[in-house]
Amino acid sequence: MKRKLKMGMVGGGIGAFIGGVHRRAATIDGQVELVCGAFSSTPEKSKASGEELYLPPERVYADYNEMILKEKELPEGERMDFVSVVTPNHMHFAPAKMALENGFPVVCDKPLAFTIEEAQELRELVHKTGLPFCITYNYTGYPMVKQAKAMIKEGKLGKIRKVVVEYPQGWLSDRLEDTEQKQASWRTDPSKAGIANCMGDIGTHAANLAEYISGLEITEMCADLTSFVGGRTLEDDGNVLLHFNNGAKGILHASQISVGEENNLNIRVYGETGGLTWHQIEPNTLIYKTPDTTQILRTAVGPISGSASLHTRTPAGHPEGYIEAFANVYLNFIYTLKAKLAGQEPAEEYLDFPDVDEGVRGMAFIKTVVEANTSEKKWYPYVKY
Known part of the structure; x- marks a missing residue:
């Protein structure tokens, strides 16, 4: 695949900490660009967040339902390639589930879900669809x-x-x-x-x-x-x-x-x-x-x-820290997803990222x-x- 992967984001708007971390980590290696998002629980805050991130207004959505359904209608190469879920814990499950059901791979902040039952349901859906799914236990990076x-x-x-x-x-x-x-x-x-x-x-x-x-x-x-x-x-x-x-x-x-x-x-x-x-x-x-x-x-x-x-x-001697470790989790997910989109098997070294099974654990x-x-x-x- 000779282009950057396109990322959509749920959560991570104005005042959020982890959303900015995910954006920096995902883009640090030049393999990903943020193209759309539903950044807040209110349409107004989502719009304001999109403006701060210089996104076109038509790619800033009122909620994750609208984002996933409208992005799905766009042609491949223009629509988002995966969804990053960076909301508080109680809002991880629904957008991750909807993304998977509509064919989008997912990166989800930890913990995986609000309850163990939700986590199990996501695991079943990931195994059923075969879509790449990453949970950001970033210290492994x-x-x-x-x-x-x-x-x-x-x-x-x-x-x-x-x-x-x-x-x-x-x-x-x-x-x-x-x-x-x-x-x-x-x-x-x-x-x-x-x-x-x-x-x-x-x-x-x-x-x-x-x-x-x-x-x-x-x-x-x-x-x-x-x-x-x-x-x-x-x-x-x-x-x-x-x-x-x-x-x-x-x-x-x-x-x-x-x-x-x-x-x-x-x-x-x-x-x-x-x-x-x-x-x-x-x-x-x-x-x-x-x-x-x-x-x-x-x-x-x-x-x-x-x-x-x-x-x-x-x-040597140049410290690599929190963002770089986070970026390593993203990078392995990115190369795995790129291989799958190209119809290839990902290299074993790039499968080294926390997946949905570790999320359930x-x-x-x-x-x-x-x-x-x-x-x-x-x-x-x-x-x-």
């Missing part, structure tokens, strides 16, 4: 995260024994939602966020990262969730013990009331012969330890895995951790939905 995954797969650590993943933030340490701050308001509202706040927003990222890097699956957990800030319905802090399917043990800590913390996602994985440590705040560095040595691995320096190299854009984590918190069982099974 960092080159050194891919390096860690490759090293574990190669057996550099031996059999995995322990996984420790932490995701502390401090931005909700007081009632920010009372200030009408948009991001805080919907995330702490059960009618928009779902059954979890902290675990649905960042805990699910931590769980996904633990499984992605280790190559293991969580099988059961012991959870302790708390809402520390008075009057807040959903939890703002969580501590979870984990069991993995190879017998490994784990700890998952996610918090939004850890005062002073910015976005301190980090992970440590220990095997029989070695260990790995990665901090998102220092994303170009991966620390590899054995009983005799400590090795500092750096993005674009020395012998790193093919996957890490493939997802590195800049020379993420929803299962949220449901399981909430149920485990109130269960009388010490170990609560992670149900495979």
Whole structure:
């Protein structure tokens, strides 16, 4: 395919955070252009957002129904090629479902849906249509995260024994939602966020990262969730013990009331012969330890895995961060979609993006951790939905 892919967007209008992230990530490699959108819950705000993005008025729609149906009528090469859904959680399912039913592949922000039942329905629809579907667990896109995954797969650590993943933030340490701050308001509202706040927003990222890097699956957990800030319905802090399917043990800590913390996602994985440590705040560095040595691995320096190299854009010493990692998720989806539109099988390396199955697993984590918190069982099974 000798043209850019055309993207339509649902949500992500004026005042939204994640919509801008998706737009920058999708277009950073020059493979995608935004051609249309239904950017807000009101036609007026959607129109204003479209004007800010310099889109033609006729490609700025009042709602996602209008966008999908009218775009479908346009000729191939002019209509959107895929839909990016960047709304709050409660609005993921309907536009994603309608897009798939009308033949459009989807990129959806996490979590996949509002309920596990909605997630399962989307999975069935994706498998039925065969359309590419991406869920943006974006931390899997960092080159050194891919390096860690490759090293574990190669057996550099031996059999995995322990996984420790932490995701502390401090931005909700007081009632920010009372200030009408948009991001805080919907995330702490059960009618928009779902059954979890902290675990649905960042805990699910931590769980996904633990499984992605280790190559293991969580099988059961012991959870302790708390809402520390008075009057807040959903939890703002969580501590979870984990069991993995190879017998490994784990700890998952996610918090939004850890005062002073910015976005301190980090992970440590220990095997029989070695260990790995990665901090998102220092994303170009991966620390590899054995009983005799400590090795500092750096993005674009020395012998790193093919996957890490493939997802590195800049020379050594030039930090690649959040947007670039997000862009790697998009880029793999983009090349997969381009191959399919050309009637070809995508290269295996480009299939390395979180798909609808991982989205369902993420929803299962949220449901399981909430149920485990109130269960009388010490170990609560992670149900495979």
